[in-house]
Amino acid sequence: MDWMPLLSTLAGAVIGITATLVADRNRWRREEVRHALEVRREVYTEFVSALKTAGEEMRAVALGDHMSGSARDAAVREAVRGTGIYTASERLWLVGPPQVVAAGNDAFHRLRAIRDAYARGVAVGSAEETPLIAQRRTAMAQMRRVMREDLGIGPLGIE
Secondary structure: OOOOOHHHHHHHHHHHHHHHHHHHHHHHHHHHHHHHHHHHHEEEEHHHHHHHHHHHHHHHHHHOOOOHHHHHHHHHHHHHOOHHHHHHHHHHHHHOHHHHHHHHHHHHHHHHHHHHHHHHHHOOOOOOOHHHHHHHHHHHHHHHHHHHHHOOOOOOOOO
C-alpha cells in the first residue's frame, strides 16, 4: 500500500486546520481590541460629559439667589451628585489605563475645588474663582489629550 497520498492528505488537513485556527484566533484578538477601544470611548465620553454637566449645574446654583451658607453648600453638592459623575468616575477607574485615570482624577479634583469654593460662597466671576477655572481648564485639556492619545486619535491643536 502506498502511504504517500494518505500522508499528503493528512498533512494538508493539519495545515488547513491550523491555518483556520490561527486566522480565527487573530480575528478574535482584533475584535477584542476593537471592543475594548469602544468601551473606553464610551466611558471617556460619559466621564467628560458628566464633568461638563456638573460644572454647569453647580455654576447655575452659584449664580442663583444668595441663600444661607448651609443651603447653598447642600445645593451645590447636590447639583454635582445629580450628574452621575461619581458613577462615571468609577467606570473610568475600572477600564482606563493609568495615565487616563490620573488625568481624569486631576480634572475631577479640580471640579471639586470649584464646587467647594461655590459652596463656601465664592461668587462666579470673582478673583477667587478665576484661578480655579483656569486650573480646571488646564486639567480638562490634559485629560482630553491623554484620552485621545489612548483612543488612537491625533491631537486637536486648538486647546
